[in-house]
Amino acid sequence: MRVIAGTARGTRLAPVPRGVRPTSDRVRESVFNALGQFFEGDVLDLYAGTGSLGIEALSRGCDRAAFVEKDRRALATIRENLQRTKLQDRAEVVAGDVGRVLDRMLTDGRQFNLIFADPPYRIAATEVGGVLSRIGALLAPGGRAVLESGEAPAAGTQGEKGVTRRYGGTYVTILERSEITMIVAVCPGSFDPVTAGHLDIIRRASKIFDHVVIAVGANMRKKPVLPAVERARLIEKVTADIENVSVEFMDGLLVDFARERGAQVIVKGLRAVSDFESEFEQAQLNRTMYPELETVFIMASSEHSFLSSSAVREIASFGGDVRGLVPDGILETVREIYSGSDGNI
């Protein structure tokens, strides 16, 4: 494999380590033909493998490149390739998980003119919300993202336009920033435990937004009975059939969590007037801290309007029947877990 064009043209790249699937010469050439002649600004090469895409962009004139990869052997190959091409001074090699690195870059306010994402697997639906929306948030105005996929158009069709071409078994989609129109909503709560009312709101939100991230957080005014891992596990169980929902922990501010995931909306359920005051206060404070983030309320169904996690905990702690109050799939677990608690309301 050689660099195709630019200052490092013709330089032979290091052998591909075992387990790494490089972008083939044909696909690389076609991608760069499709991108045109002008390369400038910063490039981000995600799931970088051998680094051949980022290196090609640097060789053709991009100013700086960041390569993100977690495989140790692949990281060594990227460094070797940067030395061979004498491009190491303009490169940053970041070892780690793509999702986490993207979070850090978003928090640091980084922007890129060109982003390559060639995941070694089809991006799972639960990761789409994370990765694609974050890519959109990291693209500079006028920037483009190149997504590669071994299956149907990368990352599904949700909120994504762009041009997709097929090269043998590889699909390549090139997107402009404005074409990543995916709307990600964060649905926060303490979920101690998740109730039938929560699940109803989550389902309805999943029909409106491209992706919903459930943020399992801590309400400083309440001490949870169940640890966050357990609360998240219960939510994962009852939302397993909803493709565009993922569950994550939130241990800081909701606005930071949303910004790091490229989310544009906070979605919450509203039961009665009694909820309004506290929700109004939170929405106003969140809006002060992050004006672009919109809070949207979904009205609880009437059968859930008097349902709360604290009521479930109290009923279960006295051995009462919580059927219908929590999703059927976790009925027994909730009974067992909370029957031993003191209700803690």
Ligand code: PNS
């Ligand atoms: O289910 P809950 O207890 O009503 O959820 C409350 C939660 C977790 C959504 C809220 O406490 C929250 O957003 N916590 C994160 C910390 C934060 O951002 N606080 C400022 C909001 S005004």
